[in-house]
Amino acid sequence: xxSKPQGTAYGAWLxxxxxxxxxxxxxxxxxxxxxxxAYTPGxxxxxxxxxxxxxxxxxxxxxxxxPRWLGGLLTFLLLLDLLGTGLAAYLLQAEWLLGAVGVGLxxxxxxxxxxxxxxxxxxxxxxxxxxxx
Amino acid sequence: xxxxxxxxxxxxxxxxxxxxxxxxxxxxSSGEGGGQPQEITETQDDESERGASGDEAPTGQxxxxxxxxxxxxxxxxxxxxxxxQPPRDDGQSEPPRQGPDAWMESPxxxxxxxxxxxAQKYSPAEQITPGNVGELEPAWxxxxxxxxxxSDEVPMSVWSATPLFVNDTLYLGTPFYRIIALxxxxxxxxxxxxPEAPLEALTQPNMKGRxxxxxxxxxxxxxxACQKIVYIGTxxxxxxxVDADTGAPCADFGDDGMVDVNQWNTVxxxxxxxxxxxxxxxxxxxxxxxxxxxxxxxxxxxxxxFALDARTGERRWTFHALPEEVVERTGTANVWASMSLDPETxxxxxxxxxxxxxxYGGERTEELPLATSVTALDTETGEVVWSRQLVHHDIWxxxxxxxxxxxxxQKDGETVxxxxxxxxxxxxxxxxxxxxxxxxxxxxxxxPASDAExxxxxxxxxxVDVPEPVTPDEWPxxxxxxxxxxxxxxxxxxxxxxxxxxxxxPSVEGTLTYPPTTGGSQWxxxxxxxxxxxxxxxxxxxxxxxxxxxxDEYQQLEQSGETxxxxxxxxxxxxxxxxxxxxxxxxxxxxxxxGTLAAYDLTxxxxxxxxxxxxxxxxxxxxxxSWGSVTIGAPVITRSGLIFIGASMDSRVxxxxxxxxxxxxxxxxxxxxxxxxxxxxxxGKQYVTFAVGGNSILLPKVSDQxxxxxxxx
Numbered sequence: 001x002x003s004k005p006q007g008t009a010y011g012a013w014l015x016x017x018x019x020x021x022x023x024x025x026x027x028x029x030x031x032x033x034x035x036x037x038a039y040t041p042g043x044x045x046x047x048x049x050x051x052x053x054x055x056x057x058x059x060x061x062x063x064x065x066x067p068r069w070l071g072g073l074l075t076f077l078l079l080l081d082l083l084g085t086g087l088a089a090y091l092l093q094a095e096w097l098l099g100a101v102g103v104g105l106x107x108x109x110x111x112x113x114x115x116x117x118x119x120x121x122x123x124x125x126x127x128x129x130x131x132x133x
Numbered sequence: 134x135x136x137x138x139x140x141x142x143x144x145x146x147x148x149x150x151x152x153x154x155x156x157x158x159x160x161x162s163s164g165e166g167g168g169q170p171q172e173i174t175e176t177q178d179d180e181s182e183r184g185a186s187g188d189e190a191p192t193g194q195x196x197x198x199x200x201x202x203x204x205x206x207x208x209x210x211x212x213x214x215x216x217x218q219p220p221r222d223d224g225q226s227e228p229p230r231q232g233p234d235a236w237m238e239s240p241x242x243x244x245x246x247x248x249x250x251x252a253q254k255y256s257p258a259e260q261i262t263p264g265n266v267g268e269l270e271p272a273w274x275x276x277x278x279x280x281x282x283x284s285d286e287v288p289m290s291v292w293s294a295t296p297l298f299v300n301d302t303l304y305l306g307t308p309f310y311r312i313i314a315l316x317x318x319x320x321x322x323x324x325x326x327x328p329e330a331p332l333e334a335l336t337q338p339n340m341k342g343r344x345x346x347x348x349x350x351x352x353x354x355x356x357x358a359c360q361k362i363v364y365i366g367t368x369x370x371x372x373x374x375v376d377a378d379t380g381a382p383c384a385d386f387g388d389d390g391m392v393d394v395n396q397w398n399t400v401x402x403x404x405x406x407x408x409x410x411x412x413x414x415x416x417x418x419x420x421x422x423x424x425x426x427x428x429x430x431x432x433x434x435x436x437x438x439f440a441l442d443a444r445t446g447e448r449r450w451t452f453h454a455l456p457e458e459v460v461e462r463t464g465t466a467n468v469w470a471s472m473s474l475d476p477e478t479x480x481x482x483x484x485x486x487x488x489x490x491x492x493y494g495g496e497r498t499e500e501l502p503l504a505t506s507v508t509a510l511d512t513e514t515g516e517v518v519w520s521r522q523l524v525h526h527d528i529w530x531x532x533x534x535x536x537x538x539x540x541x542x543q544k545d546g547e548t549v550x551x552x553x554x555x556x557x558x559x560x561x562x563x564x565x566x567x568x569x570x571x572x573x574x575x576x577x578x579x580x581p582a583s584d585a586e587x588x589x590x591x592x593x594x595x596x597v598d599v600p601e602p603v604t605p606d607e608w609p610x611x612x613x614x615x616x617x618x619x620x621x622x623x624x625x626x627x628x629x630x631x632x633x634x635x636x637x638x639p640s641v642e643g644t645l646t647y648p649p650t651t652g653g654s655q656w657x658x659x660x661x662x663x664x665x666x667x668x669x670x671x672x673x674x675x676x677x678x679x680x681x682x683x684x685d686e687y688q689q690l691e692q693s694g695e696t697x698x699x700x701x702x703x704x705x706x707x708x709x710x711x712x713x714x715x716x717x718x719x720x721x722x723x724x725x726x727x728g729t730l731a732a733y734d735l736t737x738x739x740x741x742x743x744x745x746x747x748x749x750x751x752x753x754x755x756x757x758x759s760w761g762s763v764t765i766g767a768p769v770i771t772r773s774g775l776i777f778i779g780a781s782m783d784s785r786v787x788x789x790x791x792x793x794x795x796x797x798x799x800x801x802x803x804x805x806x807x808x809x810x811x812x813x814x815x816x817g818k819q820y821v822t823f824a825v826g827g828n829s830i831l832l833p834k835v836s837d838q839x840x841x842x843x844x845x846x
Binding site for chain 2: 034035036037040041092093
């Protein structure tokens with residue numbers, strides 16, 4: 001049985017927007033010479049991690065019918081990505097990127113708390129929920 | 134694990150993922166790193182600018198000039214050149230001409246490498262204060278174009294030049310040995326001079342330069358050329374003199390503006406006498422040391438200092454630091470760092486480096502009293518007035534590394550003419566500069582014996598307790614964090630090493646050495662406020678492993694192509710391996726901080742403060758401030774109570790409060806600013822100007838930036 005998510009996933013869309021900004025900031029940190037960190041492994045690392053963050057949040061926002069377990073895993077991996085990118089940004093002293101990651105964490109929280117459930121539910125879960133209701 | 138450990142732990146885990154990349158990056162970028170896999174990889178760079186081998190017999194000849202050789206001091210010799218005066222027969226040195234050259238005494242100028250001849254690195258400027266330094270902003274910026282990252286034919290550049298402000302002009306010497314004259318207020322180029330020196334690593338692995346020197350006639354004749362001269366030396370031992378107003382070569386100086394110093398390289402002359410350090414200028418005379426190549430050979434050019442006529446380049450005298458009878462088995466004991474000079478007495482203070490080979494002395498067991506010493510010479514004759522050896526039978530490469538800072542200190546109601554001599558081994562020797570006698574006690578203490586065959590380590594070495602050494606007596610111990618990340622690797626490695634405190638000799642099993650050849654203190658030395666007697670110095674806390682490799686084993690390694698971190702030391706009984714004490718992830722196995730900045734009250738010897746300075750930067754990531762940074766460079770003090778210094782790995786230049794050590798201002802620059810800044814006043818405005826060059830020891834990051842800071846109008 002397929003459950004179509006109802007309503008807009010504001011958290012996921014916000015996270016997508018923040019990920020885009022973070023990727024741009026990471027690119028600036030990587031290629032803007034004279035910032036003290038350009039072309040270092042650290043900036044390449046955040047460039048990759050923010051690109052992955054963008055990809056993950058795209059899936060979260062657009063692929064609403066993915067299996068629930070996959071959505072959960074993606075959400076968890078996005079949290080790890082946010083935390084890792086945040087730490088890297090802190091150690092790179094890339095304040096704007098750190099700020100963006102902070103907002104991204106808030107967006108992630110909104111997604112977890114407020115966004116409508118997405119994806120297919122397992123038959124067991126569905127039956128249990130049906131029984132509960 | 135404390136909360137403070139959490140960030141470093143995460144940082145370490147993140148960094149570990151980057152190690153492979155970093156390893157590759159460092160292997161290609163730091164030619165002198167010798168395969169040492171980490172940022173604290175000093176090898177034969179600035180602190181080891183010395184030499185190798187050869188087999189010519191000592192001759193005392195002088196490029197065809199008439200000369201006479203006179204013994205001086207314990208084991209030294211002076212060779213008098215055609216422009217010089219021979220020392221007196223009775224061995225009594227007469228006081229040379231007294232009084233400073235007027236042109237270098239202006240409070241607004243920064244006319245010499247160390248700011249003044251006394252190496253005080255002090256400016257009486259007071260416009261920029263602790264209260265307004267936060268407003269400091271770039272006034273202008275200039276790029277010399279002379280920079281190389283080592284990716285093409287030109288070796289990587291290492292630029293440690295102090296800009297000179299004198300003659301209403303800012304003079305710079307580049308690592309490609311060009312001279313550039315700039316407008317000090319705008320950075321606009323006035324003229325340049327290019328000697329077209331070969332850009333090859335003839336001695337050091339990098340293109341290296343510490344700038345220029347300036348001379349001015351007592352009474353310059355208007356309209357006449359070369360009444361003011363700027364000098365620059367090159368890696369291939371050429372010294373150029375050009376007119377300070379136009380940049381045109383001075384025809385009367387040497388051969389159309391060039392003196393080939395290598396004409397006096399007549400003993401063990403395997404490589405040229407590289408002139409990275411600009412000469413010291415006083416009384417119409419240039420005092421010139423040289424640098425060479427380290428650790429490769431056992432027999433090397435023996436250490437000399439030349440005195441040349443500032444107008445003509447004619448040689449006045451040559452000072453030899455080694456006795457004639459040993460130069461077939463050793464060499465160096467040269468002066469590669471800058472010197473200081475007391476213009477009131479005309480005494481020249483030279484920091485003499487260690488003899489070759491650096492880590493095994495079994496074939497140079499004689500006493501070499503002038504090696505690894507601070508020695509005072511009579512500027513007129515080159516005679517030794519006094520000398521104090523700071524390491525006996527040096528087998529640690531503890532070159533006397535920096536110019537002594539000359540300062541009068543008030544002690545027990547008397548004014549003591551003193552000098553402060555920093556050292557790689559971490560001691561600050563405070564001596565009476567007229568006699569060489571200690572102002573604070575120096576104690577000969579027993580030190581461990583060597584277990585290497587043929588080695589005869591000195592049974593005692595000089596120790597200083599006051600002022601407190603810049604590095605502690607005991608090594609810092611294993612870093613728990615590095616040990617955890619290394620799965621116990623650091624502890625296991627330490628257990629197999631010999632360590633019995635300072636001066637534990639190099640050994641076959643490996644000796645944990647603290648401080649090692651990186652220092653302790655480095656070539657920049659310290660700065661002093663002559664009015665308060667507060668002395669400031671940056672220092673490193675690094676642990677390295679010294680391992681002697683028996684010759685047959687070394688040859689096998691050579692045949693197998695193993696070269697990383699190994700050095701031949703000629704054909705002596707042992708080759709040598711130098712390794713910084715790191716875990717697999719490239720993390721230091723010892724506890725931070727890795728670098729500090731400290732202030733001392735010279736009137737009491739008390740250390741006023743000692744703070745971690747700078748930040749380690751690795752792969753772009755900045756480590757916690759409490760870890761500090763390894764530093765290369767030197768501080769400058771202003772009368773207003775500020776310290777200006779670059780020096781750190783994190784490519785920042787900073788201003789600190791002299792009273793507390795608190796950082797009041799910092800600014801990002803293009804690379805580590807491993808030179809000392811020039812502080813000067815021009816048209817009523819105070820400028821602080823840094824030459825930003827980088828050094829592969831700290832980071833594989835180079836620059837050609839000159840940046841000047843001032844308060845907004």
